[in-house]
Amino acid sequence: MVKVLAFSGSTRSGSLNQALVENAADAAREAGAEVTVINLADYAMPIFNQDEEDEYGIPERAQAFKQLLIDHDAFLIASPEYNSSYPAVLKNAIDWASRKAGDEAVLAAYKNKVVGLMAASPGALGGMRVLMLLRMLMQNLMCVVTPAQVSVAKAADKLDEAGKLTDETAKKQLANLASQVVSMAEKLKD
Numbered sequence: 001m002v003k004v005l006a007f008s009g010s011t012r013s014g015s016l017n018q019a020l021v022e023n024a025a026d027a028a029r030e031a032g033a034e035v036t037v038i039n040l041a042d043y044a045m046p047i048f049n050q051d052e053e054d055e056y057g058i059p060e061r062a063q064a065f066k067q068l069l070i071d072h073d074a075f076l077i078a079s080p081e082y083n084s085s086y087p088a089v090l091k092n093a094i095d096w097a098s099r100k101a102g103d104e105a106v107l108a109a110y111k112n113k114v115v116g117l118m119a120a121s122p123g124a125l126g127g128m129r130v131l132m133l134l135r136m137l138m139q140n141l142m143c144v145v146t147p148a149q150v151s152v153a154k155a156a157d158k159l160d161e162a163g164k165l166t167d168e169t170a171k172k173q174l175a176n177l178a179s180q181v182v183s184m185a186e187k188l189k190d
């Protein structure tokens, strides 16, 4: 069974993106995957600094996050758009997990991992600009990003109090994304 790790680029309580990725996790389970949902708030790590890396190595929580990447075949990532780009907390975690220096670390965590990308925003654009940058970032780490991606505009109006998506179009898009992630990961595992 394909193993999927689901996380968002927001550590905010009440995050729209954490809610979105949890909906995507349900869709991936329906598509036949085993899914682990995490919150980056539980993996708080210092801002990357190469001097500290040289002196102390990878911090424990960054190593724990990296181990999760290593242990899964695919990732579902929902990211807020901050000033048309990804939040520092997400990039920082991705950077730490690409260390210690040398290709081996990148290969184990990222190479051939299938990635499904999403963004949610209270605004009208749905964070769609961050998706392009995230696609490039993950591909440069040798991940395989699915053709499908989902941006949910006015997301606060499309989630109920329990964080479940109520918008039929968004639900269909998530199901399609999840099915691409699971089927591509199954093929790459063979």
Ligand code: FNR
Pocket (backbone or CB within 6 Å): 010, 011, 012, 014, 015, 016, 017, 018, 079, 080, 081, 082, 083, 084, 085, 120, 121, 122, 123, 125, 126, 127
């Ligand atoms: C934002 N927000 C935002 N929204 C957007 O659609 N495009 C943008 O460029 C930005 N820029 C931006 C910068 C900063 C520093 C913040 C704090 C916020 C608004 C953002 O979409 C909103 O706060 C979301 O609710 C954040 O996602 P979570 O935390 O709800 O998942």
